[in-house]
Amino acid sequence: MHIRPRRNRRSAAIRALVRETSLSPADFIQPLFVHEGTEDVPIGSMPGCTRWSLAGLVAEAREVFDAGVPAVVLFPAIAETLKTPGAEEAWNPEGLVPRAIQALKEALPELCVITDVALDPYNSDGHDGLVEKNARGELRILNDETVGALCEQALSHARAGADIVSPSDMMDGRVGAIRQVLDEEGFEEVAILSYSAKFASAYYGPFRGALDSAPKAGDKKTYQMDPGNAREAIREVGLDEGEGADMVMVKPAGPYLDIIARVRETTVLPVAAYQVSGEYLMIESAAAAGWIDGKAAALESLTGIKRAGADMILTYYAKRAAGWLRE
Template identity: 50%
Template sequence: MSFPIVRNRRLRGTAAIRNLVRENQVTVHDLVQPVFVTEGSDVKSEISSMPGVFHLSLDHRLEEEIKEITELGIQAILLFGVPDHKDSVGTSAFEENGIVQRATKRIKELNPNLLIIADTCLCQFTDTGHCGIIHHHPITGQADVANDPSLELLAKAAVSQAKAGADIIAPSNMMDGYVHAIRTALDEEGYEHVPIMAYSVKYASAYYGPFRDAAHSAPQFGDRKTYQMDPANGREALREAESDVIEGADFLMVKPALAYMDVIRMLKDNFDLPVVAYNVSAEYSMIKAAAIQGWVDEKAIVMETMTSFKRAGADIILTYFAKDIARWLRGGN
């Protein structure tokens, strides 16, 4: 054979060499574990479409979960609340004694150093299941979410969450101007130190199905396509993210992650803020279901997927697999 001969396999010959030249790896510090809290006592109710994920009451059940997360070395959780009452404006989202607010205070008692990222939306708290206030077109009568009036309520919710002790506010509503409205409200109330993890690029995705079981947040009519992004669009993601950067976001999220790794890379290449990948409910449930059937090696496929998020440019990964991954990284099963 004539020179030169490129032998790329030289750097794959042993595990030690592969470890030495590995470009991306997942660590426990990359991970955020979602947690669902609910009313009641002694509640640990498995979500039927998400094996291994539970609704937890704010008593010893939540304490057990926080203890496990802490012992695994996970440093952050994404907190969702499932209230016992809903209304047209999502009042319980911003009540001082709301489920998220009480859970936040309790978690801070259990582990003051655990980062609490508070999901800030209205869909779990409105009787319509939509992410804002509903208005009707004066001529057609068609129902849709009113953008600007919804911003006022989202800002109230963010302030109440920060007041309860949330470390990071994560607004997931996709209303125009939401970062500015929340940043302004937080600053005015003395919470200028609290970062905003913007759900900057959130698609109207079929991958959210199991989550709606978890959060009891399925829309009671229509869909969310007028405010969440069209899955066919990529360049639009840059406009959405740029708006959030200008308005004061501290993190930029792409949701879902698995089918949108090109978008993760676009944000990584175009902005200098940390990029967050949300490995959403159906992405989790599909792997779990296949693993239960014995069709895939769960650990191998999960770790490959997480590494691919890192390779695409994600700095942080929100995933329901976080506890499993933390165990695997320690050498457990």
């Protein structure tokens, strides 16, 4: 035989030379949970993850940054007493997220701070949008009214010093509205990372436990995408690109590698993908039971996401994976 592909696999050195996809700590974004308490509290639904106090958040972000991970994204656990049907706490300038942004930028000015823009942590109904109920008690998510609230929320984050705002709500038209408000208020340099193709996934459960943000009634299927649809994802990405998104996202990542690949072929914008809590927990649970090598499985999963076309990966493994890659 003249053609033997195995020659390119003969040694670690040769495999490194011909490797098509390589991971780097610079590929990762670390999600961080923050709450008002003074203690750092382990999250029962997500082993290895923590609800950080503000002091703990800064300390953890420093470790993340020192590991070579350039960015974090913040998710707040809001006290039930602050949740309202109008989600007004979402744009409180003295609220948890603005104070967290300020603390991070003061301590780590070179760290890229990304914020989640959605109402579910603040909405007493637990939905990403404002809710209206008819006489029969059926829910309807108010798209346009929600967009106005999201603009206020994004603006409050920009004023606090966020580098990137990331609308995850899936309301129609919100990217263009947020872009207009940010520009009008002098925040034209604040970027928008849009959750463009966010699917109504069963893989989000552990995250909702981390923030106590599950819907009180109904589900999110009227705004998050049907898992069976691919062309619709391309449509959503095109709309967000036209409205001024700087980056687009596919969420979840692992079950939607085909969507990541299609989006990568469709847009010239940077593409993010979110390895969500359910993906993380499956690896962690199997590793804890001794059924798989957790480190190897995590790195293989992340490599697959990047190979599919993601330029950046939101992953709870970010800090750990950065350390593994240095070994």
